[in-house]
Amino acid sequence: xxxxxxxxxxxxxxxxxxxxxxxxxxxxxxxxxxxxxxxxxxxxxxxxxxxxxxxxxxxxxxxxxxxxxxxxxxxxxxxxxxxxxxxxxxxxxxxxxxxxxxxxxxxxxxxxxxxxxxxxxxxxxxxxxxxxxxxxxxxxxxxxxxxxxxxxxxxxxxxxxxxxxxxxxxxxxxxxxxxxxxxxxxxxxxxxxxxxxxxxxxxxxxxxxxxxxxxxxxxxxxxxxxxxxxxxxxxxxxxxxxxxxxxxxxxxxxxxxxxxxxxxxxxxxxxxxxxxxxxxxxxxxxxxxxxxxxxxxxxxxxxxxxxxxxxxxxxxxxxxxxxxxxxxxxxxxxxxxxxxxxxxxxxxxxxxxxxxxxxxxxxxxxxxxxxxxxxxxxxxxxxxxxxxxxxxxxxxxxxxxxxxxxxxxxxxxxxxxxxxxxxxxxxxxxxxxx
Amino acid sequence: xxxxxxxxxxxxxxxxxxxxxxxxxxxxxxxxxxxxxxxxxxxxxxxxxxxxxxxxxxxxxxxxxxxxxxxxxxxxxxxxxxxxxxxxxxxxxxxxxxxxxxxxxxxxxxxxxxxxxxxxxxxxxxxxxxxxxxxxxxxxxxxxxxxxxxxxxxxxxxxxxxxxxxxxxxxxxxxxxxxxxxxxxxxxxxxxxxxxxxxxxxxxxxxxxxxxxxxxxxxxxxxxxxxxxxxxxxxxxxxxxxxxxxxxxxxxxxxxxxxxxxxxxxxxxxxxxxxxxxxxxxxxxxxxxxxxxxxxxxxxxxxxxxxxxxxxxxxxxxxxxxxxxxxxxxxxxxxxxxxxxxxxxxxxxxxxxxxxxxxxxxxxxxxxxxxxxxxxxxxxxxxxxxxxxxxxxxxxxxxxxxxxx
Numbered sequence: 001x002x003x004x005x006x007x008x009x010x011x012x013x014x015x016x017x018x019x020x021x022x023x024x025x026x027x028x029x030x031x032x033x034x035x036x037x038x039x040x041x042x043x044x045x046x047x048x049x050x051x052x053x054x055x056x057x058x059x060x061x062x063x064x065x066x067x068x069x070x071x072x073x074x075x076x077x078x079x080x081x082x083x084x085x086x087x088x089x090x091x092x093x094x095x096x097x098x099x100x101x102x103x104x105x106x107x108x109x110x111x112x113x114x115x116x117x118x119x120x121x122x123x124x125x126x127x128x129x130x131x132x133x134x135x136x137x138x139x140x141x142x143x144x145x146x147x148x149x150x151x152x153x154x155x156x157x158x159x160x161x162x163x164x165x166x167x168x169x170x171x172x173x174x175x176x177x178x179x180x181x182x183x184x185x186x187x188x189x190x191x192x193x194x195x196x197x198x199x200x201x202x203x204x205x206x207x208x209x210x211x212x213x214x215x216x217x218x219x220x221x222x223x224x225x226x227x228x229x230x231x232x233x234x235x236x237x238x239x240x241x242x243x244x245x246x247x248x249x250x251x252x253x254x255x256x257x258x259x260x261x262x263x264x265x266x267x268x269x270x271x272x273x274x275x276x277x278x279x280x281x282x283x284x285x286x287x288x289x290x291x292x293x294x295x296x297x298x299x300x301x302x303x304x305x306x307x308x309x310x311x312x313x314x315x316x317x318x319x320x321x322x323x324x325x326x327x328x329x330x331x332x333x334x335x336x337x338x339x340x341x342x343x344x345x346x347x348x349x350x351x352x353x354x355x356x357x358x359x360x361x362x363x364x365x366x367x368x369x370x371x372x373x374x375x376x377x378x379x380x381x382x383x384x385x386x387x388x389x390x391x392x393x394x395x396x397x398x399x400x401x402x403x404x405x406x407x408x409x410x411x412x413x414x415x416x417x418x419x420x421x422x423x424x425x426x427x428x429x430x431x432x433x434x
Numbered sequence: 435x436x437x438x439x440x441x442x443x444x445x446x447x448x449x450x451x452x453x454x455x456x457x458x459x460x461x462x463x464x465x466x467x468x469x470x471x472x473x474x475x476x477x478x479x480x481x482x483x484x485x486x487x488x489x490x491x492x493x494x495x496x497x498x499x500x501x502x503x504x505x506x507x508x509x510x511x512x513x514x515x516x517x518x519x520x521x522x523x524x525x526x527x528x529x530x531x532x533x534x535x536x537x538x539x540x541x542x543x544x545x546x547x548x549x550x551x552x553x554x555x556x557x558x559x560x561x562x563x564x565x566x567x568x569x570x571x572x573x574x575x576x577x578x579x580x581x582x583x584x585x586x587x588x589x590x591x592x593x594x595x596x597x598x599x600x601x602x603x604x605x606x607x608x609x610x611x612x613x614x615x616x617x618x619x620x621x622x623x624x625x626x627x628x629x630x631x632x633x634x635x636x637x638x639x640x641x642x643x644x645x646x647x648x649x650x651x652x653x654x655x656x657x658x659x660x661x662x663x664x665x666x667x668x669x670x671x672x673x674x675x676x677x678x679x680x681x682x683x684x685x686x687x688x689x690x691x692x693x694x695x696x697x698x699x700x701x702x703x704x705x706x707x708x709x710x711x712x713x714x715x716x717x718x719x720x721x722x723x724x725x726x727x728x729x730x731x732x733x734x735x736x737x738x739x740x741x742x743x744x745x746x747x748x749x750x751x752x753x754x755x756x757x758x759x760x761x762x763x764x765x766x767x768x769x770x771x772x773x774x775x776x777x778x779x780x781x782x783x784x785x786x787x788x789x790x791x792x793x794x795x796x797x798x799x800x801x802x803x804x805x806x807x808x809x810x811x812x813x814x815x816x817x818x819x820x821x822x823x824x825x826x827x828x829x830x831x832x833x834x835x836x837x838x839x
Contacts, residue, residue, distance in 0.1 A: 035554055042553055049555040260461040264468065274820035275813050276777035282795045283813070286805040290482050291475040371571035378573075378784050385574060401581045409570045409578070416569035 064406070074396040090397040091407055098387050098404065101227015107219055110151045111230050117172050118144065124175060131188050132195060136175065141241065143168050152234075155220030165213055170205035174198060223301040227382030229411065231301075235308060235383070236370040242309035243369070244362070247316025251324060252346065254317065265317075272314035278375055280307050285379050304376050312369050319361045323354035357430065363423035367416050384408050479806070486803075494802045495520070501797060503788045505704050516798055523790035524815055530710060530789060531779040535772050537715040542722025547752065549727050560723075568720045573781055575717055580709035580785040587705075590696045599689045601697045607708055608690035611701040626672050706787035710779070718775055725767045729760035769827040773820050790815060 020026060036046040067085025070092065072078040078087035091098075100108050121140050124130035147168030150161050157165070182188060226234070253265030272280070284307035289298055327350050335345040377386035388404035391397055450456060483490055495517040502512050507525045510518060549560040567575070585604050588594065593603030601608040690700030733756050741751040783792040790812055799808045 045553050045556055049553075049559050052559065258457050258461050261464055264464065271817060274773075274777075275816045276780040276791070278780050278783065278791055279795065279809070279812055279816065282791070282799075283809045286795075286799060287809045290479050290806060293478050294482060294485065367569075374571040374573040375781070385571075385577070389577070405574060405578050405582060409574050412571055412574065413566065413569045417565060420569065 075398060075400055086403055086406075087397075087400060088403060090391065090394075090400045091403050094387075094391045094394070094397070094404070097228060098384060098391075098407065099229045101231055101382050101387060102225045103221060103227070103230065104219070104225070107154070107221055110154070110218070114148045114151050117147065117168075120172055120176050120179070123179060127179070127182065129182060129188060130178070131191075135195075139171060143171065145238075145241065147172075151218070152226075153220065153223075154218035162210065162213060166206045166210035169209035169213075170202050173205055174202060223299055226301065227384075228387045229384045231381065232370070232373050232383045235301075235305065235376060235381075236366065236373045238305050239308040239312045239369050239373070240362070240366045242305075243312035243316040243365070246309065246313030247320045248351065250313060250317035251320035254321060255324060269314045269317050272311055273318070277308075277311055277372055278378060280311050281375060281379050283307070300379075300381065304379070304381060308369070308373070308376075312365065312372075315368075316362075316365060319358055319365060320354065322361070323358035324350065326357050327353050360423040360427040360430065363419055363426065367419050367423075371412065371416065384411070488803060490806065492807055494804050494807070497802075499798070499801075501801070503793065504786075505702070505707065505788060516802070519793055519798055520790075520811060523788070523793040526787070526793075527776075527779055527789040527815075530707065530782060530787070531776040533711055534714045534718065534775050534779060537711070538718040538722055538771075538775065539768070541715060541719035543726050545719060545723035546726025546730070549723060550730060564720045564723055567716050568724075572713065572717045572778065573784055576710055576713040576781055576785060579713045580706060584705035584709050593697065598692075599700075601690055601692075601700075603697070604705060605696070606702060606704040606706075608697045609701045609703070610687045610689045611699075613686050613688050622672070623676055626676050704787070706782065706785045709785055710782035710787050714775065714778060714781070718771060718778070721771050721774075722768065725764055725771065726760070729764035730756050732763050733759045765827075765831050769824060769831070772827075773823055776819055776823070777816060 037043045063084070064086050067082045068088050069078045069081045069085055070088050072081060072087065072089035075087060075090065078089055096105070096108075100111060103111060121136070121144055124136045125133055125140075130136070143164060146161055146164040150157060150165045150168075178188060188194070250265050250269055253261045254269065256262045256265070281304060284303040285300065288303055288306075292298060331349055331353065332345055335349040340349070373383060374385045377383050377389070380386070382390070385408060388408045389401075391404045392399050392401045394400075448455065479490075496515050498513055499516050499519045500512050503510055503519070503522055505526070506522050507529050508522060510522050545560055545563060548556060549564065551557050551560065584606070587602060587604040590601075590603045590605060593601045595601050599610050688699055690697045690702075692698075730752075737755050737759065738751055741755040742748075746754065779789060780791040782789050783796065786792065794808055795812050799805055802808070
């Protein structure tokens with residue numbers, strides 16, 4: 001007060017502090033007010049959404065955590081402890097089955113080993129400093145399935161698969177060694193000679209692995225015993241692995257200048273894309289046996305794998321076509337002016353660029369294949385969904401439906417959300433690099 | 435000169451380097467492979483059918499089905515034949531997918547717009563809705579709605595009710611049914627429905643809009659205005675007439691009644707139908723919401739700024755500027771989503787809703803053993819439906835694209 005009177009007396013020019021520019025809130029309180037309570041409608045929305053969140057989340061937390069039962073012998077005991085809470089005890093008892101299906105308990109290490117080997121083998125593709133990515137990728141595509149089927153199926157094997165198994169073991173060991181080397185901070189030399197230096201240890205390891213597997217007798221596990229999350233992942237992985245080559249061939253066929261090949265590809269792609277997957281699965285199970293010679297004993301899993309692979313192959317073909325169209329015509333022309341023929345142009349010039357652009361799409365179609373895989377439960381394969389449904393038929397856990405469904409929904413959500421975020425990240429990365 | 439002649443010679447002779455010849459070789463090779471495959475599979479099939487004593491043919495369609503179907507749109511009795519079962523399956527599939535398409539499109543547009551909300555909490559809510567329902571497989575969602583929600587509802591004896599006319603219990607939903615004896619009234623009702631649909635269409639699709647665009651011809655303009663007003667009043671009149679009729683004697687509402695063990699009468703929607711409808715509506719609405727969002731974001735930012743500069747409200751900007759322009763990029767994926775819905779409605783087989791796959795590929799196939807014929811018929815339905823929808827919609831799409839210029 002005194003100051004202001006002084007000011008008027010002395011008539012000193014004192015500018016008032018500038019108002020903040022409109023739309024910028026400097027304190028958190030102002031920001032809060034601007035974003036959540038800027039108008040009556042906005043305030044009402046804030047209150048309404050918060051209330052909605054409360055309405056949705058509080059019963060869920062109450063049911064799933066606060067009132068839940070974690071250990072009980074059967075459902076009746078669960079009920080007597082807490083009548084309106086989740087009975088996770090049943091899940092704990094059945095967890096092994098939901099993950100591994102009816103794979104024998106003593107043999108489940110084989111599944112774990114295959115999974116660990118897969119992670120180790122695929123890891124270099126995501127590590128930017130790792131050399132020879134194409135080699136790793138191709139070996140993952142061609143050798144790993146043989147390695148996995150050797151371990152998962154068990155039983156006796158012919159000499160070819162034994163050799164493949166030995167090679168695969170050697171590769172896993174070498175890749176893991178390289179990764180450890182990288183983690184220790186030593187760089188890897190991406191040159192050809194460094195790869196050649198590895199040939200002796202690789203050969204030695206292969207021979208060693210071959211010798212070891214000779215004494216390793218694996219109990220055969222029939223595919224009817226496969227199940228749970230393991231089976232779901234097997235079907236989805238095989239489908240996407242087969243879908244890529246099928247899709248590439250179909251897409252090339254669709255763009256071909258040869259009318260017969262072009263129209264056959266178009267017919268196949270459009271026919272498969274216009275029917276639902278479930279009818280294709282029914283066809284594979286009910287109709288395919290009619291078309292096979294009588295002597296052939298068909299494995300249900302194999303039938304389903306063929307059906308799912310062809311189905312996702314047709315969808316993949318459209319993805320690949322999109323990728324091929326994104327490559328400028330000049331690339332093809334340049335390759336042809338260098339004297340490359342059709343397959344050279346495609347394999348070395350067009351497809352590598354197109355596939356790089358397609359990686360986010362491939363991840364997306366892997367997600368949808370993974371989700372579609374649950375359909376095999378309708379035709380009676382014991383995938384994760386049928387395993388969860390079967391849990392409610394167990395006498396001890398009779399009618400326990402909600403908990404297993406919530407569990408597998410969560411598993412799928414984590415897998416699919418993670419992958420979709422990864423594919424978004426890849427997309428952004430590709431946009432930056434272009 | 436010498437080079438060209440030699441290369442020409444190289445490319446026209448009977449050599450592997452002649453592209454035309456090579457093309458023919460590839461094509462004939464493909465044809466021979468396909469023919470061989472067809473021959474191989476066909477001979478196996480004939481052999482297998484002979485061994486099983488099953489002739490190939492569609493004569494089984496005329497034999498009596500002799501099983502009952504839980505819920506049908508068209509008339510069905512167990513003494514009808516398999517062709518009727520096929521038609522029942524198709525009608526059930528079509529009614530289910532039609533309802534899903536309508537609800538999912540509306541809900542999808544709503545969520546797509548909400549997702550773009552500036553209010554952070556609302557946007558988070560929409561994002562959570564989208565991410566949760568997108569990343570859980572549809573089949574799990576269907577089974578969840580059926581087993582966890584609908585089968586856990588109370589028994590018919592103590593079902594939820596809305597003024598004793600709508601009942602909800604673990605068998606399904608019972609609503610009043612509109613009964614009429616007069617087909618003329620049904621036609622009138624349909625007319626009003628079509629007119630309402632027309633009224634709801636975005637105005638740029640209507641014919642009078644294009645006539646209004648030419649202000650140089652006031653004659654045409656006034657005629658167009660007259661026509662529109664006339665149409666509007668005709669519609670109101672029709673609507674009034676129908677309302678009058680509904681309360682008259684020709685129409686009657688049949689309310690569901692509490693019976694001794696069950697609810698009787700009225701329109702019955704079984705729990706499996708409701709579960710499939712809700713699950714698929716929610717699942718596809720998420721896809722459509724993402725399309726709508728992408729479509730609206732694809733409109734140039736300047737359009738929005740310009741609209742706001744001349745004083746449009748946010749709602750007006752959305753309705754008059756953003757949505758009409760985004761329609762071009764939304765419609766093609768939307769058609770795809772609709773096609774997917776028709777195909778996906780077959781998943782209702784998992785909870786026992788009697789649609790085409792369940793009735794024909796499961797029950798009829800098991801009873802007759804005619805796997806090849808049955809599978810072919812079911813696939814033919816889906817192929818024809820897909821081709822029809824995509825053909826019609828591509829026409830619509832083309833029209834929209836041309837209007838742009």
